[in-house]
Amino acid sequence: MSNVLDVTGLTVRLPGSSDRKNAVENITFSVGAGELVCVVGESGSGKSVTAQAVMGLLPKELKPSEGETKLLGEDTLAATPNRLRDLRGTKMAMIFQEPMTALNPVARVGEQIEEVLEIHTDLSKSQRRARAIEIMDHVHLPDPERMVDSFPHQLSGGQRQRIMIAMALVLDPALLIADEPTTALDVTTQAQILKLVKEMQERRGTGVLFITHDFGVVAEIADRIVVMQHGSIVEQGPRDQILQNPTQPYTQMLMASVPSMKPPQRTPVDGDPAITVRGLNKVYGRTGLLSRDRIVHAAKDIDLDVARGETLGIVGESGSGKSTVARCIARLIDPTSGTINLQGTEIATMRESRLRAIRSRVQIVFQDPYRSLNPRRTIGLSLIEAPMNFGVSREDALREARDLMALVGLQSDALERYPHQFSGGQRQRICIARALAVKPDILIADEAVSALDVSVQAQVLELLDDIRDKYRLAMLFITHDLRVAAQICDRLIVMQNGIVVEQGPTSDVFANPTQEYTQLLLSAAPGTDVEFGSGKAV
Amino acid sequence: MLSYLIKRILATIPVMLFVAVFIFLLLRLTPGDPAAMLAGDFANDAQIAEIRAKLGLDEPLWKQFGLWISDMLRFELGESFYYKKEVSELILSRIEPTLSLSLLTIIFTVLIAVPLGTIAAYKQGSWMDRGIMGFSVLGFSLPVFVIGYGLIYVFSVQLGWLPVQGYARIADGVGEWLYRLILPAIALSVIFVAFIARMTRTSVLEVLGEDYIRTARAKGQTESRVLMRHALRNAAVPIVTVIGLAIAILIGGVVVTESVFTIPGLGLLTVEAVLNRDFPTIQAVILFFSVVYVLINLAVDVSYTLLDPRIRY
Known part of the structure; x- marks a missing residue:
């Protein structure tokens, strides 16, 4: 089999001030025609840099210093800018992580597909349009005749990614590079897009270089796997060989860190209820004289209880209302109706002035640990701010802060430093410490581990479990990731379109989902047939 | 889109009303008798009284405003004292x-x-x-005036390429019109x-x-x-x-x-x-x-x- 892509000894230098010399170092791998190669690694492993080097799309600061990237025998590193432009879109094409931002928001989607044809072919305007509609039909977009004139924001995330794929494949390139194309999508949409990529690869014989951090996705679609760490290739080989017999400790550790889809047996927690929610509703929008009726029922008749020492998970896809519920409970937004009982205190309708005193009892840890910390304040200042608001003296608050740092596994000198000096996982530990600083009864984790690499994710999950036990916290764990939910939650609530569709002990929900939607969610999770995190590795 | 346009146009009404009230009061609240002021330094009492009656200054303020605004809406802007011409005509010509x-x-x-x-x-x-x-x-x-005089000095006085000042109507030829406007526009x-x-x-x-x-x-x-x-x-x-x-x-x-x-x-x-x-x-x-x-x-x-x-x- 002749190769579509041969990368040999590729080295890309980082600018002088960086913490390592090269973004990628001496990497060699190839992609055959009709073959799907997954490059898997954690953030900073150099997998995206590799893809950008092949496409000639590296940021100005990064310079390839050695090696070749041969596309059908032609080295793209040595190609002139003009030649590179000719190759892009015709011989090699790329799709990206965020289908919303990767499409031009002010141009119609058809126009954006036609643009590829306009650059590389002599087709007339009407021929280009016909071709765009045809390829949209191929990627199974509904009603392409009409959709061709839509703007990106009028489509769903999955449809946008299909447009990207249509755009990439319209001229039948030999190589398709997909850089985390399903990471920003819901799990059911992800399953559809993966299926589409696989179908296109098989039908058109395209070689696919698929970049991902998600071993579930790898298990689902890869023919061969390349594992990268710190800019080097750790291990590569056929899918089954790597998944069943990883030889390198790093690969073994990565795979062991992927949370298992099998929930461990947990003894039911029956403590006093820390929080009781009844008939909670949140409605957005209003009707007016001149405005159209745009009412969204973000949460509808939600009932839930969390006991002390218990973790209740809320799982669902984007727009299911899971975060709305969390924000209502924390009173970051005002519920439209319903009751929220916090150990005897009714807070759903409490006025802001009285609410302040109670705020310390419910704390949230958010998804993005970097943006949740003020970049211009030291960790110490961020940590003592809330306790001091509640009347704790500076000395006491600082002493507490030092203890908290130890609790979350950081040195106490971290208090003197700034957020940018920490890694993502460390920052999330800091955010957890900050939430704990006011001694809450209820901790809400809103996608708190979703932005973290799997190896770090496992550690943070462990930390959350520990502190819940230690402080007998009631924990509300919001996530879209079923694997994570399986490992940390005692009970689960499954939400869809603002409604609770199913609830019960985690192991029951996973073993015997009664609702169709839950079954769909569980079956859509990638790589369910491979058992990760079994402890076999490590 | 249409409802947005209507809403947006309706929203300009309060703004315009505010401006109108301000302009109206500007004259009424200036110290001294507006009629005397309007009449100028050399007017006699009879003339002042005539102006006062004409402007309806004896009426209550809200009534005066009503009259004034309805004049404005009909584009009856009054007569200029200095040019002795209808103001509307004056504006149109300028x-x-x-x-x-x-x-x-x-x-x-x-x-x-x-x-x-x-x-x-x-x-x-x-x-x-x-x-x-x-x-x-x-x-x-x-x-602007530094740049303006600077440009006049270089291009008009020294080089003599462009006129120092003045304006030509577009009806008298686009070339001349443009020729005279280049410097000021720049x-x-x-x-x-x-x-x-x-x-x-x-x-x-x-x-x-x-x-x-x-x-x-x-x-x-x-x-x-x-x-x-x-x-x-x-x-x-x-x-x-x-x-x-x-x-x-x-x-x-x-x-x-x-x-x-x-x-x-x-x-x-x-x-x-x-x-x-x-x-x-x-x-x-x-x-x-x-x-x-x-x-x-x-x-x-x-x-x-x-x-x-x-x-x-």
């Missing part, structure tokens, strides 16, 4: 020069500033970028070029970092098309906002420029009216400018919905 100057200035500004800003953004950090931004600082720091546009080039640079720089720019490059699109088709179109909303602001500020600049180049437009009319305490004219000109401001704002807001399909009201 619109053309001002409109010509403003329009030409805006065209120059946009044609120069947007490409400069885009190049500066694309070549960020290069000598071109630094040069353009250096010019922009200079443009900011020089007042003088007036310098500061706006500086302003809009800077804004364009910032806006385009931000857009150039977006994912869809990378997508366009991944398609094999040429750099110039990436800039024109993808970057500039997305950067347009903030740029159009400042162009709208610039037009509004421009009207202020017109007063000075028309004085420097002796162009018989609304700016010069305003100056003359103020110097001669010609109150009906001052009132009418202020009201006219306010309406223009409001209309420009409306046009800018509506243009957003055309430039960005995501903006819907």
Whole structure:
């Protein structure tokens, strides 16, 4: 089999001030025609840099210093800018992580597909349009005749990614590079897009270089796997060989860190209820004289209880209302109706002035640990701010802060430093410490581990479990990731379109989902047939 | 879209009403008898009484306002004391020069500033970028009259290429009209070029970092098309906002420029009216400018919905 892509000894230098010399170092791998190669690694492993080097799309600061990237025998590193432009879109094409931002928001989607044809072919305007509609039909977009004139924001995330794929494949390139194309999508949409990529690869014989951090996705679609760490290739080989017999400790550790889809047996927690929610509703929008009726029922008749020492998970896809519920409970937004009982205190309708005193009892840890910390304040200042608001003296608050740092596994000198000096996982530990600083009864984790690499994710999950036990916290764990939910939650609530569709002990929900939607969610999770995190590795 | 337009137009009514009340009170609240003031220094009591009756100054204030506003709405702006002519006629005859100057200035500004800003953004950090931004600082720091007299000195007095001052009606030939307007339009546009080039640079720089720019490059699109088709179109909303602001500020600049180049437009009319305490004219000109401001704002807001399909009201 002749190769579509041969990368040999590729080295890309980082600018002088960086913490390592090269973004990628001496990497060699190839992609055959009709073959799907997954490059898997954690953030900073150099997998995206590799893809950008092949496409000639590296940021100005990064310079390839050695090696070749041969596309059908032609080295793209040595190609002139003009030649590179000719190759892009015709011989090699790329799709990206965020289908919303990767499409031009002010141009119609058809126009954006036609643009590829306009650059590389002599087709007339009407021929280009016909071709765009045809390829949209191929990627199974509904009603392409009409959709061709839509703007990106009028489509769903999955449809946008299909447009990207249509755009990439319209001229039948030999190589398709997909850089985390399903990471920003819901799990059911992800399953559809993966299926589409696989179908296109098989039908058109395209070689696919698929970049991902998600071993579930790898298990689902890869023919061969390349594992990268710190800019080097750790291990590569056929899918089954790597998944069943990883030889390198790093690969073994990565795979062991992927949370298992099998929930461990947990003894039911029956403590006093820390929080009781009844008939909670949140409605957005209003009707007016001149405005159209745009009412969204973000949460509808939600009932839930969390006991002390218990973790209740809320799982669902984007727009299911899971975060709305969390924000209502924390009173970051005002519920439209319903009751929220916090150990005897009714807070759903409490006025802001009285609410302040109670705020310390419910704390949230958010998804993005970097943006949740003020970049211009030291960790110490961020940590003592809330306790001091509640009347704790500076000395006491600082002493507490030092203890908290130890609790979350950081040195106490971290208090003197700034957020940018920490890694993502460390920052999330800091955010957890900050939430704990006011001694809450209820901790809400809103996608708190979703932005973290799997190896770090496992550690943070462990930390959350520990502190819940230690402080007998009631924990509300919001996530879209079923694997994570399986490992940390005692009970689960499954939400869809603002409604609770199913609830019960985690192991029951996973073993015997009664609702169709839950079954769909569980079956859509990638790589369910491979058992990760079994402890076999490590 | 239609409901948005209606809503937006309805929203201008309170603004215009506020302006009208302000202008109305301006005259009524000036110390002394407005009638005496309107009549001028050499009027006798009978004349003052006549004016008072004519203006309805004996009536309660709200009634006076009602009368005045209904006059204004019918474009009956009163008679100028100084020119002894209907103010409406006066304004109509002075619109053309001002409109010509403003329009030409805006065209120059946009044609120069947007490409400069885009190049500066694309070549960020290069000598071109630094040069353009250096010019922009200079443009900011020089007042219109300095630039105006400077240009007159070089191009009219020394080189003799262009006229020192004056205006030719467009009806008398476009060539002559343009010939006489070039210098004033350039003088007036310098500061706006500086302003809009800077804004364009910032806006385009931000857009150039977006994912869809990378997508366009991944398609094999040429750099110039990436800039024109993808970057500039997305950067347009903030740029159009400042162009709208610039037009509004421009009207202020017109007063000075028309004085420097002796162009018989609304700016010069305003100056003359103020110097001669010609109150009906001052009132009418202020009201006219306010309406223009409001209309420009409306046009800018509506243009957003055309430039960005995501903006819907």
